[in-house]
Amino acid sequence: MLTNPLAINLKVGLEIHQQLATGTKLFCQCDCNENEEYTLVLSRSLRPAQSELGIIDPAALFEFKKIQSVKYHAANRTSCLVEADEEPPHHVNRDALESALIFSLALNSDIFDEIHVMRKIVIDGSNTGGFQRTMLISMGGFIEVNGKKTGVQSICLEEDAAKLISDNNNLREYGLDRLGIPLVEIALEPISGTPQEVMQLALGLGRILRASKRVARGIGSIRQDVNISIENGRVVEIKGVQKLEQLVKVIEYEVIRQHGLMIIANILKNERGIAEIRIDNRIVDVTDILRASSSKKILESLKDQNTVYKAIKIEGFAGILGYEPYDKIRLGKELSQIVRFYGIGGIFHSDELPGYGISKEDVDNIGKKLAIRSRADAFIIIGGILANVSSAIESLIQRLEVVLEGVPAETRAATQSGETVYIRPRPGSARMYPETDVAPIKVNNLLLDPLRQKIPRPIEEYITELISNYGLNKKLAEEIFDSQYLNLFGKIVSSTKISPTFIASKLTEDITNLERQGYDSSILTQERLIEIFNELDHGKIAKESVTLLYQMLMNHEIKDLNEFESGIETMTEHQLEEEINGILCKHLDTIREKGMNSMGMLMGRTMAVLRGRSDGQKINAILKRKLEQIVASEKQ
Amino acid sequence: MGSVEYKGKASELLIENDIKIGQSINIQTNNGKYSGILLPRYELFDDNHVVMKLRNGYNIGINLTKIRSIEKGSSDSQYGAYIVGKASHNVNQTIGRPNSDQAKVEGTLPKVALISTGGTIGSKIDYRTGGVTSVLSASDLYLSVPEISRYASVDTEVLLNEYSENLRPEHWTLMANKIIEKTSMGIYRGIILSHGTDTMHYSSAALSFALRNIPIPVILTGAQRSSDRPSSDAALNLIGATKFAIESEYSGVFVIMHADASDNLLACHLGTRVRKNHTSSRDAFESIDIKPVALINGENIKMQHNPTLELQRREDANYSSYKTSFDRHVILLKYYPGFEPAIISYLVQSGYKAIIFEGTGLGHVSNECIAQLKQAINSGVMIFMTSQCIWGRVNLNVYDTGRDLLGIGVVPLSDMTPETALVKTMWLLANNQHSGDIKRMMQENMCNEISSISPIQLDKK
């Protein structure tokens, strides 16, 4: 990292969204499963509505101007008229409420006596109603991780949003199956510290939740949002960090991005003496000038009669838009991200022109049209459909007007690679409206006292318990605890005679390894894993073939266990022995070196050839017998 | 709106500290300090809690026993005024972009009157009950649906502010008179009436009779999702109603609402042939036994073929005198297994002049009722028969029971919906002297409420 986070007073506030392990949704009785296919479709449009305080939220207005229409896909059982916004919400899910209260108790947070369900206006289409239902359960409290206390800001219980299926400029498509699944949102006080420390904190918080056994596990079941600020900057909200490793990268990226923007602001203020951003309110049409350019991209876009190119002038900004205080951090890039939201590919700015097929002459003509008199002035061009261009320019100007502040308050999304991209302005408190369809919920000791018994114990106790009950080593105990398979592990251990260490390692290391190789582990459902270990317990699958079986399933080579086992007995005993002899011959060197320890490797190789053609256990027996013979003969 | 003040102990605490609703406050509890705005307390809830809106926008309730101190906050919030309803409407805060050409265009656009009567289409939170209530005026609505200004210049007027379940026949008279007043100005191409949805089909039937021969279209519309939420169906319904009001070649009373669960297609129903058939869905309104008279899809209004309807063209409407009174002495009675026949005598004694039965199937009630019905008819009470099946026509000739009912003078009402039958009887009673005339007119088609042919309908849309 280029900048010392402590020197710029980096503050990171974690906000985690954890899916609860309830069978049904927060405000209806639909299943919390995800659909593979949908059978129903609705199309809707949303419009901003005034808040209870008579204000329209800026983020809501932003989305409204952007999106024309939303399509929702649904299937029965996972969605009903409630998700479709065709029926009022039912009672709040009792189980989910209890979970949120237990977490509040566990984190010493002050629980409110009356909980009011609110509508948080979100009109990007991710909620059919145009709002997310949420309720503030408690505020204050703390979490202790590695001996360090961090304050809790607030704990909320809320509905998950619909699942984005596609986003195509003016049309967005969502799946309704995820809409309404209960989430608990825990926001921590901002801390100063290294990205690693923040990650440890996120891990610690996640573990407390998992210890309750009341939360869902697996990819997407926990999501981190982070609020990041540096000295003199506003708070930037980053949404949708799914993995802890990504969290570190995101923080590192934001540090240089935000500091870079500060450097740019300082140059403008201190070196150029700009006290106020001056943008000519004249927005000029440069379509005709660009029609004469040799840019293929522009000429291609102009084939559409509706395309226009417009330019604005920014005084004193020459050299600023393309300036890189850090690698790949440019104001120009920030502005490009903003216009992209209006279906516009990006911006052209004077720092990179002439270029992209726009000649010096074109640039001069644009300059003339914009009445640029000083070499210190810059301009920006964007092109697209008139309505989009107008909205985008409005947003560009709004963004440019706060350049001198350095880091403006905005909402950004984390990318897979750990960068962040602009989504929308930060919403204000104006987006909160009471959910008039649900009565406030009273919380008293009658409700709370029984829940106090359910507060999860310290994590160390659970790990120690796993070690002592199952004979796992500490690393494996922690891995199984953090994995999505903890409950499943317990189930398999109690229903089979297989060694717990073997089960734990097959559920953690093996699956993680395959995931790293790019295999999709979602095909290994709970039911399927239980089936695999049952077959293993009944001797129908060899221990050595479990990983291979995973791989074949993930690779879609086989559909189910039957297919894996059905190949069995298609080879005669003799053929089988011949095949195994062949494999042993190829690996004599290894056998000489490792002796019986080469068994695992040989089993893998053998299965790779004989997969599905013979019983794993039989292969294992033959292989073992033959290997013993070879090892014995080698010794003589 | 009723009282939104605090009661009992909570009220004492607030008075003691000189704190009013809408003011910013700081509350110190046993566990923490909270700042925000004091909100009104829902009237129906207890007096042990104080409700406030925190800075983060969330509302919470704090139990009085936990409050150590409560004091006025330093800055009085501008929002507070809005909560107690004193803020002036901020016209800039609408979603439409200011259009400088609007004034110029207005003169050339056709004019439509938008009369608001209340209901979900203009509703927001009610601190009295915690539910939603109707408070937005028609002009608020116009500001929040600026698209309407593309089609029409709209004059708005708030006539009533009632949920539709609170409306009575007197309100129908009020609505009819207001519409007549607007129509007689001769400047409106059509009139839109925003209405709560629960009883909208009763009002549409009532207005159909009261405004017989009106020369312009009168369109009732509403919202199944309140207009305070981004997903409200109000905007599209209003836009469609405006388009139809201007473009329709036909006059009369119509209801325009969503045709399905999506925000694309609207259905325009005939005022006498429509019914609310779902408690909450957007497409709750359906035409009974006929197709909707039109479907509206974006810019496109498609009239549908209904062989038995006689829609009136604007130019053919021959205005006579409107009759806008209704007589409440009619009851709509549903027959069910175990129905107590003595109820009929009770109704006669109570002064009812007519009973509309929702009979079973083709229009039946048990033979135990025959004697009581005969007595009622002899004492001058009219008995009309409709069916609780909703779809289909009554026929008293098929079974013995039916023939018995006919024999004693029960009047079958063909394929008229029970609700329309109720309203029509109320209207005829108020405007006619002789029960013989009324019985005859009940069986005659006046406003397309009866059709002689039942079309084969494979698709109800």
Ligand SMILES: [Zn+2]
């Ligand atoms: Zn549901």
